[in-house]
Amino acid sequence: MNRTPADEEAARRLLSRELQARGVALDRRALLRLSVAGGVSALLAGCDVTDTEGMQAVLRRISRFNDGAQAALLRPGLRAPEYTPAQLTKPFRFNAFYSEASVPEIDEATWRLEVGGRVQHAAAWTLGEIRALPVVTEITRLICIEGWSAIGQWSGVPLSHFLRHVGADLSARYVALRCADGYYTSIDMESAMHPQTLLAHGFAGATRLPDEFGFPLRLRIPIKLGFKNPKHLVGLTVTNEFSSGYWEDLHGYNWFGGL
Amino acid sequence: MNAPDNDRPPRWVRATHWIHAASFFTLLTSGWQIYAADPFWLPPFPEWATLGGSLPGALQWHFAAMWVFVANGLVAVVTLIASGRLRRLYLSVSGAGFRADLKRFLRNPFDHGDGGRNAIQKLAYLGVLVVLALEVASGLSLWKPVQFQALSALLGGYEMTRRIHFTGMAALACFVVGHVALALASPHLLLPMLGLRRKTQEETR
Numbered sequence: 001m002n003r004t005p006a007d008e009e010a011a012r013r014l015l016s017r018e019l020q021a022r023g024v025a026l027d028r029r030a031l032l033r034l035s036v037a038g039g040v041s042a043l044l045a046g047c048d049v050t051d052t053e054g055m056q057a058v059l060r061r062i063s064r065f066n067d068g069a070q071a072a073l074l075r076p077g078l079r080a081p082e083y084t085p086a087q088l089t090k091p092f093r094f095n096a097f098y099s100e101a102s103v104p105e106i107d108e109a110t111w112r113l114e115v116g117g118r119v120q121h122a123a124a125w126t127l128g129e130i131r132a133l134p135v136v137t138e139i140t141r142l143i144c145i146e147g148w149s150a151i152g153q154w155s156g157v158p159l160s161h162f163l164r165h166v167g168a169d170l171s172a173r174y175v176a177l178r179c180a181d182g183y184y185t186s187i188d189m190e191s192a193m194h195p196q197t198l199l200a201h202g203f204a205g206a207t208r209l210p211d212e213f214g215f216p217l218r219l220r221i222p223i224k225l226g227f228k229n230p231k232h233l234v235g236l237t238v239t240n241e242f243s244s245g246y247w248e249d250l251h252g253y254n255w256f257g258g259l
Numbered sequence: 260m261n262a263p264d265n266d267r268p269p270r271w272v273r274a275t276h277w278i279h280a281a282s283f284f285t286l287l288t289s290g291w292q293i294y295a296a297d298p299f300w301l302p303p304f305p306e307w308a309t310l311g312g313s314l315p316g317a318l319q320w321h322f323a324a325m326w327v328f329v330a331n332g333l334v335a336v337v338t339l340i341a342s343g344r345l346r347r348l349y350l351s352v353s354g355a356g357f358r359a360d361l362k363r364f365l366r367n368p369f370d371h372g373d374g375g376r377n378a379i380q381k382l383a384y385l386g387v388l389v390v391l392a393l394e395v396a397s398g399l400s401l402w403k404p405v406q407f408q409a410l411s412a413l414l415g416g417y418e419m420t421r422r423i424h425f426t427g428m429a430a431l432a433c434f435v436v437g438h439v440a441l442a443l444a445s446p447h448l449l450l451p452m453l454g455l456r457r458k459t460q461e462e463t464r
Contacts, residue, residue, distance in 0.1 A: 059319040066322055073406050080405045081412075141417060143404065146296035146314065149417055223405050251315035254322065259405040 056252075063254045070258040076190050080222035080259070083139045088204070089150035094212050095226060097183065097246070103212045104181045104232055111216055117176070117237035120167025127216045131201055133157040133165065138196055140222035142229065143259055145247075154220040155202030160193045168238045176243050177219060178235030185230050185245030187221065188256070197221045199233070225257040267451040272344075275335035276452060282331060283431070285310060285324035290428060292317030300425065322402070329395060336388070349385055352378045387434050394427040 094100050112124035137155040163170065170193065176186040191197065200220040201209055209215045214231025221229055227247050247253040267273065288310035295303035296314045311317025339345040360378040363370050376384075397420050400411040404420070414420040442449045 059316075059323055062323040062326075063319055070403075073403060075406060078406065078408075081408055141404075143417065144297070145318070147293065147421060148297045247315070251313070252319060253315050254318065259403060 060252060063252065066254055067256040070254075070256040071188060071190070074190060074223070074258055076194060079196055080140050083141065083151050085139065085153070087151050088139065088153060092152050092204070092213065093144075093148065093150045095144060096181075096212075096231070098181070100212055105211060106180055106215055106232060108216055111180075111234070113217060113233055114178075114235045115166050115237075116235070117239045118169035118172045119163075119238050123166070127201065130157060130162075130199065130217065131207075134161060135202070136198060137202070138198070138220075138222070140196065140220075142222070142226050144226040145253060145257070153204050154198055154200040155207070156198035156200035156217075156220060158195060159197040159199055159219070159221075160195065162199055163192065163238070172238045173240050174238075174242060176235075176237040176239055177230045177233055178237075179230050180232035180234045183230055183232075183246045184243070185228055185248070186239075186243050186255075187219075187224065187228060191221060191223055191258070194221070194223055196223065223259055225259060227253065228257040267454060267456060269342075269344075271334075271338050273452060273454055275331055275338070278327065278331040279335065282324045282328040283435075285320055286328055287428065287432065289317040289320035289324065293321060294425070299422070325398065325402075332391065332395070348376055349381045352381050357382070383434070387431065390427050390430050390434075394424065394431065397424040397427060 096103070108127055111127060113130065114124050116122045134157060135155050136158055137153065139151060139153045141149050141151050143149040159175070163175070170189065173189055174186045175189065175192040176184070178184045198220045199217055200214070201207070201217050203209050203213050209218060214233075217233045218231040219229050219233065227245070244255055245253070248255045268276075288308060291304035292309035292311045293314060295309070309317065311320045357378040364377065364379050396410060397414055400407050400414055400420050401417070401424055404411045404417045411417060411420060414423055442452070
């Protein structure tokens with residue numbers, strides 16, 4: 001679209017004459033409408049239009065707007081639906097940014113959860129210490145951003161309890177999470193304090209989280225999409241600094257990812 | 260607001276119609292790309308027909324276009340009702356009129372009798388309004404199945420809602436095929452909708 005205004009004017013006159021010959025009067029506004037229609041069809045014809053930088057920037061801005069819209073829609077006390085054991089999805093579906101053969105094997109003896117940031121008691125937690133905290137079990141639906149869903153049963157300590165226990169600054173904006181496999185993400189404090197948000201260490205009635213589902217500890221947050229439920233946690237930071245996430249940074253998934 | 264039938268449709272009808280068309284196609288083609296991430300009934304749609312390049316891009320398009328689609332749809336529906344256009348042009352269907360129009364349609368689909376919208380067209384447009392409302396409701400419930408869990412339950416739960424959203428899409432896509440084919444076959448209706456004025460002598464039927 002590098003045509004000069006003079007070219008545009010000439011093209012408009014030409015088109016106008018042609019249309020007049022066909023019995024159609026064309027005013028400036030009608031032409032503008034035709035150009036918009038043409039622009040839209042050009043937009044839709046080339047599917048890699050998403051790759052152009054300007055459009056990419058616009059879409060990302062709208063995605064940030066959608067983060068805000070979702071935070072506004074979130075009702076903190078509203079629980080996600082819970083299900084009965086008969087409704088469990090068996091077998092539960094594996095999903096990660098690698099295949100099932102590449103699932104990290106973690107040695108419980110040396111594993112620690114590093115807790116830091118805006119907390120009074122920064123510390124490295126062992127699995128035994130986390131298991132000693134109150135345990136909540138819930139059967140909820142995990143919904144993947146790809147569209148599929150699966151109902152599972154997770155057990156663990158409510159994150160709200162854990163954050164209070166470590167003296168977290170609950171007025172901080174985010175909880176950022178790091179994983180043993182290099183994955184990372186962050187969630188808003190309001191969602192972190194949701195009563196169903198768990199640091200889960202049990203699955204499907206077993207007290208040990210299966211390797212493929214995030215041994216030894218994962219975040220289970222039924223009010224967010226699956227990719228906001230990081231597995232193999234090794235770090236938890238309470239912070240006011242926004243740090244996005246693996247898929248968010250790599251491909252532009254929406255950060256809030258709320259359900 | 261009451262433009263004569265043989266002139267261009269009112270400006271707000273043309274504006275909301277084309278904004279609707281653009282946002283609908285954005286939602287349709289990005290939706291086809293999103294479907295490819297986890298297809299259930301049909302195999303994925305061909306890549307060339309989709310928007311967004313891959314799932315993340317398609318989601319960005321889908322959740323951007325939804326605002327335009329819904330805002331424009333609300334303006335259109337409110338104005339359709341407030342202007343009396345909905346009642347005058349679409350809700351005026353009688354049983355006898357429907358039977359007569361159906362007979363005429365089966366004889367010759369392009370014979371419109373008096374030249375106005377026939378009963379079959381009126382019912383088709385009303386049906387599309389209902390499907391559009393269902394599509395927005397199911398879309399809202401897929402986007403926020405927890406925050407709008409009452410709506411999600413009403414639609415039969417998350418997995419059922421995905422299938423409703425897909426079925427609504429298919430119904431609307433079928434309508435668009437027919438609608439566009441008839442529009443292309445009827446330039447005397449298409450050009451005014453594009454905002455182009457016809458010459459006076461052509462305005463008589």
